[in-house]
Each structure stands twice: as C-alpha cells, then as structure tokens.
Amino acid sequence: MEVDRSHVANIWVRTKKSSFRNHWTLVIINLTKGAVFWIDPLKNRINPDVTEVVERSFNIMNKKKPNWRVVKNPKQSEVVECGYYVMRFMHDIIMSTSTFIIQIMKDSPRAYTQDDIDCIRFEWAEFVGKHIHCA
Template sequence: MFKNLENAKNLRWHAMDRKVDGIMRHLTDTPSWRLIDHIWPTFGSEPRNLRLGPKQPGYDINTYLAPLIDDLKILWEEGVQCFDAYKEEYFTLQAVLLWTINDFLAYESLKDFTSMRPIATACLDAYIMYLYTRMESSRTLNLYNFVDVGSISCGSSKEERAQLLTARLLGTDYDQLLLIPYNSGNHWTLVVINLTKDAAFWIDPLKNRIDLDVTEVAERSSHLYVYLQCPKQSGVVECGYYVMRFMRDIIMSTSTSIIQIMKDSPRAYTQDDIDCIRSEWTEFVGKHVHCA
C-alpha cells in the first residue's frame, strides 16, 4: 500500500485533511478509534499505523483469522519496516485488529432491540461505545475498562478465550475495574474483575450460581470468585438489558465498590429503568447511523 505514492498519501488523509466537527464522518470519529489512541498513545501518534476491520463469509470469524494470528501479533508487538513512497522514508508499521464485520449492527439487531426481544453481541457493543462517551465526559476512563462483548463467551476453546482475557488484562491498569459481558449460551451475565482484590465478581440477573465455564477461562486472572446478589429479571428476554443496566449503574456510581453498588440496587429493575438504557442506546445509535 505504502509503496504506491497515491495510496501512501491517502492513508494519511484521516490525520491531515479530514473535517473534525463532532459528526461521525469517518471511522476516526468513532469512540473505539479514540479509545485506542487513549490506551496506546504511541500507536495512535503514528497516523500510518493501520486499524484493521476484516470481513469473511458467514459468521466464522475465528476460523478465518486463525492462520493470521502470528502475523497479527508481529504487526502489533514489533511492527514491520515499510517504505512510504509519499514521504520517501522507511518507518515501522504497526497494526491492530479493531473491528470485524460481525461487530456492526444489522437490521435484525435494531429490530430486536427496539422490540424488547433477546439481544445479540452487537447491541451490547453499541452500548459500551455509548458508555465510553459518558466516561470521557466525566473523566473516569481511568477507572473502568471493558472486554469486547462475547470474546470470552462460549464459542471458541477455553484456551483461546483465556488468552484473549489475558491480553485484555495486560491493557488494564491495576486499579481499574474490568467489565466483561459474558454469554454462556442464550443468557447474558456480567463479570467484573478487580485486580487489586484478586477477585472476579459474578453478576447474574437470573441464576444464583457461578458458571463453571467462566471460572476456568478466568482462572489465570483471579483466585477468588464472588457471586453477588443483584436485581433479578422477571421474564426470559431481559438478561441483555439487565447487563447493560448493570454496567451503567457501575460507571455512574460515586462508589467503585462493586459489592456496595449491587447492595444498593433494587430487587428488580422497573421497565422505566430498562427504558432509560434503551433510550440512551437508541439516541446514540440513531445519531451515528444518521451520520454514517
């Protein structure tokens, strides 16, 4: 790409020539792009570094990415020497896998969310993006971090999911709370890892037990697993909405004690409580879809 003069110039356009007015006109304007810049400023300071968003047939992203893992690690950890034809110089090119096509909201996801039906990964991803904007405005990005929705849920091997969690923990400050939306198979729960307490807190809106699968995945990061009493759903479709509300309550609280936050929560969320996060989600997604 960079050996071609025109391509090399265009690959810097987002940093040099794009219009910045608070409207989402380019992927650079998204919260996930800005999050990379915030967590890894050295990577973000080089506009030629690449943020990848591959697509693949069907829904087997792990199958198509498997042969590329070693190359992606090299591109992220070490980089490769590359000649920039536009600037006529060599530089160290790095890259990060930022999105896959499955991360983007489809029409079915929008329809499920607005109809109060069970929701998929993309809906929770969108709400986490919204929460990042709230954290930016309240200057609390240093307090919380998130694991990509579904990345350690059932679907791939325990070893692969443990490696993904370990990698995310390496990007988490010791005093940050790591929030992990987790799906054990048609049911959403929230796991919160507190590194300072060496503990993982299990917040389940339906069941009163900790899922063995997640303890095996998280065994490298925590030695203590704590089930917390929390608001309980009354139906069978609300778990994803409850997890979104859990995350909202945690980052909006003046306390950083997960135990205290859940202790102060109601026995169940009202429909108004759920509609609050649905309204925030709809406004956030609607704004971005309109401007895309």
C-alpha cells in the same frame, strides 16, 4: 473489596454445551486484588465456562487463582431482558460514587422497573442511531 473501574469487563461466553448460551452476565475483574465478581440477572450460579476462561487468564498472567464473589443484584422478571439488565448494572456501577461493588448492588432495587429498563433501551438505541450511517 474495592473495584478499580479500569478492570471492569463484560464477558459473554457462548458455548453449545452451556446452559447459559445466549445469556448475558456481568463479570467484574479486579486483577490487583485477585477478585472476580459474578453478577447475573437470572441466576446466581457461576458459569463453569466463564470460570475456566477467567482462571486461565489469571494463570497466563502468573496470578493466583481468583477469589470469586457472587453478587446479589436485581433479578429480571422476563426471560429476554438479561442484556438490558447487564447494561443497567454497568450504568449503575459507573454512575455510583462508591467503588465497592457489593455496596453498589446492595443499594440497587430488588428488580428494575419497566421505566429503568426502557431508559437503558432508549440510551442504547440513541447511541446506535448516532453511529449508523445510511449509504
């Protein structure tokens, strides 16, 4: 299934009842194809809270219920790296010449190296540093 990059969305759901509270995942939505890709650096189960939000959105737009795909991806080794992993997923997807999300993630390593994660940390810190102005 092909991904239209204009429909890439990152959904972060924080709920008190969710076991995913404060955990980052990447959800890629292709409205044209009615497909939703779930990319989670820690687990592979789709969060029911996210499912509810996405499916309600499809319903509001008079779209059929989406086809959910759990995408195999590099797994984080520590419990606090999910945000950096999600940013790395987005980086890899955007920089890829392929438009097939399954193939992009299949070509990824089983886990990112510390250098891979540090690169994303540096890019994030550099970006934030450019946009913070001291009074």
